[in-house]
Amino acid sequence: MPIVERELDGFTLPTSSPKSGSLIKSFELRTASEKGRFKNFVYTLSFPLPNVYRILLIGPDRPRPPHDNVVLADKPLEFKLTSLDQAKCSATFDFPTSGSDELDGSGRKRELELTWKEHIRLYVYEHIGKEKVRILGDLPNRSYALTEKGIMRHWWIEADNLHLGLGEKAAPLDLSNRSFTNHGSDSAAYDAYNTDPLYKHTPYLISTPKPTKEGEELVSTYAIYHPTNSGGIWDVRRLHDDPWGFFKAYTQDYGGLEEWVLVGKGVKEVVRTFAEIVGKPRLVGRDWLGYLASGMGLGESDHPIAQELLSTWPDLCKKHDIPCSAMHLSSGYTVDKTNGNRYVFTMNTKRYPDFKGMVAHFHKTGIKVVPNIKPYALQTHPHYKRLESADALFRDPVIDEPVVTRIWSSGVGDNEKGSWVDMTSEEGRKWWAEGVKSLIDLGCDGMWDDNNEFYLHDDEFVSQTSFPHEISSPIEGKATVGLLGRMINTELMNYVSHSTLEKVHPDRRTYVLTRSGNVGTFKYANSTWSGDNWTSWHNLRGSQAIQLNAGMSLMQSYGSDIGGFGGPLPSPEMFVRWVQLGVTHSRFCIHSFKPDKEDSSGAAQTNTPWMYPEVLPIIRETIKWRYEYLPFFNHLMWLSHKEALPSTAWLGYGPFASDPVLYTPEILEGFDAWLGIGSILVCPALFEGQLTREVYFPKGGQDDESLYFDLHAPYGRYRAGSRKTIATPLEHFGLFAREGAVIPVGKNYATVTQQEGPSRTTPDGVDVQLENEGGLVGLDDWRGIRIFPSTSGKTFEGQWVEDDGISAKPSKTIIKIVYTGKEDEVEVKVSFVENGFQTLWGKQLDVLLPVGDERKIKGAKEGVKDGKKIWTVSIA
Structure with a gap:
């Protein structure tokens, strides 16, 4: 959509306005014009939390965005109007003070300064000692503008700040001086440093100051969050326009503006505040923290049949001494026997003559099963007519017919005509729930909601607006895809998968893995990954920065496809290094589809732990390390769920934010991270032939002289603030435990936590067979x-x-x-x-x-x- 920017000006106070010194719950301005495009616009300022203010700017053709991306109750706090000068069109306000230390921790006085004589302009100030310092502010005389159907925002830019967040964005970690698209795309074979967008929609940008010397007192960190599902663009100091110079801007394609600004002492406090607003990450089940396998190559086979191939998986794990916790079933089980197309919620009984029996076989060996499901139907799908007649497909209003587009159907690059299912329709959700229930009845433990970016190619397509729960600014009748946002459908797809699992097995933690998502998605899906990556050293390196920004955006059970999903097979060295990095992430899955045309089974070039015998001992030891540390990962997931702490974190997180070295290009563009903030420093080797590398050991304060203990080299001790060249032979990566760490460990293979109960007995009633009974798992009794x-x-x-x-x-x-x-x-x-x-x-x-x-x-x-x-x- 072309951006036609029209400055929004001419605001005034309502007839009855509050007085200086009064406590208020909102402050309102209205447009002075009574005609033209600026008529009846309303600007409202309020404080949902002591360290958060919210702006609503809506007009007759710019409604508040419909969404349910906020879980915080709408109970605005009182704040003080410290001064009001109607002649000068200005007002100042104090931030509320009650409870601010809980989420903020700075104890500083903050205030807002609002003017509206020519254009609205809002500045945020903080008192540091005797100084009054500006934290952030609107671009003068250009703060708000109207686009064709949406809103554009402009702020002055802090040239030296570090910018983080925005969900799943390409490397490097610092988002400064770049532009980003806010919606998801099926970005198969993407470049981890250049492709945008990827799969997620997260309009939430963090800005934090960089210390230049130890002990420096800095202004607070802030984040800007727009809960809309509409598409848009974030420009982070890439734009330049005189007389304003460089600035940052957010363009929202449709609707009015809902803007939340979060202020805190550091990134940790801002992320925790974000979680209070949108919901903390869901708690992930323990079995989903081990090695997650994928049988895409196996599951696509006709000769021998897929079920026979897949059923050998537990024996292969036992043969090669590789512990395994779950198997992802690709959509190969839905492939039609005659035409090769994929029809979700149907079963290829030739490939899978006894699907339920196969699931039970996996369960007996302690391996969970999660099937791939996709939210679209080809026109030849046996359920297509039902969905069409029930108005459960998106419609093209120009021809008043269902939207038909090209959709992936069978092999790599193949597509056929089909339609996305409208999850805002009651019938669409009913159909999805029935399909999910059918797979649960076959014994499946969770759902893999895939290919769910809902990338409809015209914002003027329309859909239903029936929702299973309340949303902000609900719309009657049908609405355009542009205003609703494509990924509200992703969220509702995950909602139905989650609620159906919950209904059938209310006592068990649900598991929904999603490829795409908006912010609201993660109320229902508790795991995700970086999509269909391409095999290369370049993309391996880029995956680390994507991981870190995703974690700060509350995608805290996250990982990448180990070894690369598409492209050539990784070399043995690359595969080892990818596994070594992957076991430090909260989600560890080896997943790929690399078909070998010379092998009719399709299995030969699927990434497996044992595909290179020469490095199998290293791979085995690395995966067993993951299981040994599984109690630690389980604890980190509890911290994520309760405190919104990412398990894999940027080095400057929390108490390490004051270390100026961590803001230098060599560190920001590097690959080191915390596994458990302040517990284990992870220093991977991600370049071909990299047998040594330099490591910097972060300081947790100006006087920090803590030790770091080398977990690989006996007697290795290094002081905080020092640098050291370490060995990174192929056999291991750099791991350093920080003095004072507490790390629970267990057995180095898969275990169950109960002799009897849900940990021991799967949903289909199968008892997990223990190692002394010929099985693959043991008891978690040490x-x-x-x-x-x-x-x-x-x-x-x-x-x-x-x-x-x-x-x-x-x-x-x-x-x-x-x-x-x-x-x-x-x-x-x-x-x-x-x-x-x-x-x-x-x-x-x-x-x-x-x-x-x-x-x-x-x-x-x-x-x-x-x-x-x-x-x-x-x-x-």
Whole structure:
């Protein structure tokens, strides 16, 4: 859509206006003009939270965007109108103070300055000592403009700030000096540094100042969030126009403006505030944190049939000693036997003569099953006429017929005519729920909602506006795709998948994996990934920055297709490095489709852990490392769910935000990250032939002299703020635990948390077979705890969460450990903070000191497990 920018001006106060010094819940301006395009526009300012203000700008043909991307109750807070000068058309306001420390933590006074004599202009100030410093502000005389059917916003730009967020955006991490499209696309074979958009729609931009020296006091971080589902563009200091110079701008294609501005002491506080507004990440089940396999090549086979090939998977895992937690079934099970097209919610009984029996076979070995489902129907789909007659397809108003477009149908690049199913229609959702229920009845554990970008190619197409729950600014009758936004359908697709799973198995945690999504999607889907990436070292490197910005955008069970989805096979070295990076991400899945035309089974070039025998020992050890640290990942998912903390985080997150080195180009354009903020520093090797590399060890404050312990090289100790060249042989990547870390570990293979119960028995009634019964899984009946004490006598404290990993409303146990390191011994005290879930390991913990640490643990029993020295302690 061409941008025709028309400046929006001429506002005035309503007849009855508040007085200076009064407490108000909103401040309103209206357009002075009584004719033309600016008639009856209303600007409203309010505070939903003490550190958040909201602007609504709506007019007769610019309604408030319809959405349900906000979960915060609409209960505006009182704030003080400190001054009002009607002659000068200006007012100032204090931020509310009640409760601000909880989400903000700065304790600073903040105020807004609003003027409207010629154009609306809003500035935000913060008092730092005796100074009054501007945090952000509108571009003077150009703050708001109308486009053809939407709104355009302009702000002055902080040239030295770091910009983050926007969901799933291409590398590098810093989004400054670039432009980004706000909607999702099927971006198969994308370039991880250049392609935009990718698959998600997240109009939420963070701006944080960069320290230039240690101990520097900085202004607060802020984020701007637009909850609309309409498409748009964010320009982050890419545009330049005299007399304004450089600026940042947001263009929204349709509707009026709803804008939330979040202010906090740092990125961590702003992300937590964002979660309070839109909802915290859903809790992911424990079994979805292990190795997630994909059988796309296997599932597409006719000779031998796919079911026979897939059923060999557990035996292959056992043969190669590779633990596995879940199998993703591609849409090959829906391929029509006669024409090769994919018809969602149908079954190819030739390839899968006993689908339910195959699922039960996987369940017996402890492997969950999640099938691929797609929200469209080809015109030859057996359900197409039903959907068409029920008005459950998008319509073209020009010809008053269903929208028909080209949709992926069979092989790579193949497409046929078909239609997207309108999830805003009651009949569309009913059909989807019936299909999901049919797969649940066959034993499936979750749903893989795929190909769901709803990339309709005309904003003037129309759809129904029937919603299963309340939304803001509901619309009667039909509405255009442009105003509703394409991905409100993605959200509703995930909503139906989630609610159907929940209805059938109310006691179990739902699992919905989605490729696309808007902000509201993640109320229902609890996992996602970066889509159909292309195999290359370049894209491997770029995947890390995408991961980090996605995590700060609350996509915190996230990963990439290990080894690359499309393109050539990765080399053995590249595959090893991709697996090594992938096991540090919250979602670890090896997924690809690399067909070999010379192999009729289609299986030969699917990425598998054992595809290169020469590196299989390294791959095996790396995947087993993931399982050993599974209790830690489970705890990190609890932190994500409760506190919105990303498990894989940017180095400058939280207490490390004041380290100026972390804002230098070499670090921002690098690939290091936290696994658990302040716990493990991950330093991957992502260049071909990279056998050494330099590492910088972040500081958590000006006086921080903490140690970092090398988890690979015995006796390796490095001081915070130092640099070190480390070895990165093919056998391992760089991992460093920070002094004071508390890291729970378990067995290095798949386990269940209960002898009896939902962890042991799958939804279809199949009991998981344990290793002593010939199965692939064991009991989670041993817990180790890795601690990292210095010799200075400093005391550290940490805790972690245990639960069954599967219940919808889980009981949990929280264990606290306090430890002090002295020259000749370490003192350790462990206690229950909460003891609601009865773990299989009871009240005994084995404490592991860093490799090479020969000190005793006071009062503990010394022993050896798997060749490692342990110290057994009892929980008080």
